[in-house]
Amino acid sequence: MGLGSTAKKLQGLSERAEAMYKQVQELQQRIIHLEEEVDETNDTAQRLDHQLTEQRELLLAIAEEQGIDGEQILADAAIDQAELEGNDEPVEPGETTAE
Template sequence: MGFGDTAKRIQTLADKAEQTYKRLNDLRDEVEHTQTTVSDTGERVRALENEMAEQRAVLDAVAREVGVDLDSVSAQAHIAEAETATGDGVDTDDGTDTVPETDDEGTGSPANER
């Protein structure tokens, strides 16, 4: 094997090493950017959670002031959410769902059982 082949192989190896080094630097930059984004997102989430807690406290105070039963409202919301998630509506032939009617008070009792 001559010096020409050895020089060619060394140059190929040097080129690949340079490409690998560039890829590692690009990857390092991406990781740093991702870490910054995750950190910023975490701070925003904490701020939003604090703001939601403050808003909840204000809403609870207002609800108590006007005499709203918070437990009842919460229970109704959870029931409605569960019915939507489980698909308690009745399938019709046209592809739409119908939900059983409730009485005028919104208690969830079927209207025809009054």
């Protein structure tokens, strides 16, 4: 094997290594960007959760002021939701789920 072919092989290997290095750098930047987006999304979700909790407390206080049992309404809604999720087939209005 001559020095010319060895040099060509080394040059080709060097070019491939450089291309792979660039790809790794690009991938690293994409990962960093994704991590930042995940952090931002997490912050937004926490803020929304906090606001939702505040709104729920406010609505329960208004309901209590009006003589409405807000906790019972929420419990009934949770039961209705659980029944809907437990039913595989959609129920038409006026139909019952009992067989």
